[in-house]
Amino acid sequence: DTGVSQNPRHKITKRGQNVTFRCDPISEHNRLYWYRQTLGQGPEFLTYFQNEAQLEKSRLLSDRFSAERPKGSFSTLEIQRTEQGDSAMYLCASSQGAGNTIYFGEGSWLTVV
Amino acid sequence: QQPVQSPQAVILREGEDAVINCSSSKALYSVHWYRQKHGEAPVFLMILLKGGEQKGHEKISASFNEKKQQSSLYLTASQLSYSGTYFCGTDPVDDKIIFGKGTRLHILP
Numbered sequence A: 001d002t003g004v005s006q007n008p009r010h011k012i013t014k015r016g017q018n019v020t021f022r023c024d025p026i027s028e029h030n031r032l033y034w035y036r037q038t039l040g041q042g043p044e045f046l047t048y049f050q051n052e053a054q055l056e057k058s059r060l061l062s063d064r065f066s067a068e069r070p071k072g073s074f075s076t077l078e079i080q081r082t083e084q085g086d087s088a089m090y091l092c093a094s095s096q097g098a099g100n101t102i103y104f105g106e107g108s109w110l111t112v113v
Numbered sequence B: 001q002q003p004v005q006s007p008q009a010v011i012l013r014e015g016e017d018a019v020i021n022c023s024s025s026k027a028l029y030s031v032h033w034y035r036q037k038h039g040e041a042p043v044f045l046m047i048l049l050k051g052g053e054q055k056g057h058e059k060i061s062a063s064f065n066e067k068k069q070q071s072s073l074y075l076t077a078s079q080l081s082y083s084g085t086y087f088c089g090t091d092p093v094d095d096k097i098i099f100g101k102g103t104r105l106h107i108l109p
Helices: none
Strands: A005-007 A010-013 A019-024 A031-037 A044-050 A053-057 A065-068 A075-079 A088-095 A108-112 B004-006 B009-013 B018-023 B030-036 B043-049 B054-057 B060-065 B070-075 B084-091 B103-108
Touching: A005 A088, A010 A019, A019 A088, A019 A108, A031 A075, A044 A065, A053 A065, A075 A088, B004 B084, B009 B018, B018 B084, B018 B103, B030 B060, B030 B070, B043 B060, B070 B084
Parallel strands: A010 A108, B009 B103
Antiparallel strands: A005 A019, A019 A075, A031 A044, A031 A088, A044 A053, A065 A075, A088 A108, B004 B018, B018 B070, B030 B043, B030 B084, B054 B060, B060 B070, B084 B103
């Protein structure tokens, strides 16, 4: 049983460029979550899916952020026109249904220069 | 909506005990505890569902007081490997988990 897989693990990009992160959840998990974490803070909720449906998106999330899970399996998180404030670790997690343990991937580090 | 954790940081000597608290302003369906080491992803420790249950995992246990909307994590006879940041995550409606700001635990030899 493989865990949650994220790539790329590290990304350095220039301000204004677009970046995309991919997450492959644990195979039997129907829920997939995206969180963002900055130094010294807890994971901040961004959005989550149940199968292919995006059930909620954080009100704090800029319109530059978009996430998809087209076939209810892997998911992508795209950030358009990156800003320095987007620098963070982007964490993907998955779970089998609601109210169950969520398992995190190793994260994707984004540095915007 | 974000749960409040206390203390913010703890320094212990190996073998000492620690308690980390987590409180929410909302009624909770479940509480989740994770430990994160520097530069790594959070690792699951335990989940507690409403009902006031207590769970244990070797020398780490937790309680959940549904009425008070509080949970506590107990670390007994701490080991060097326990160092890291502990996060509680709360789920008020069987939905998504919202995490606190974390409690940094440093164990000295």
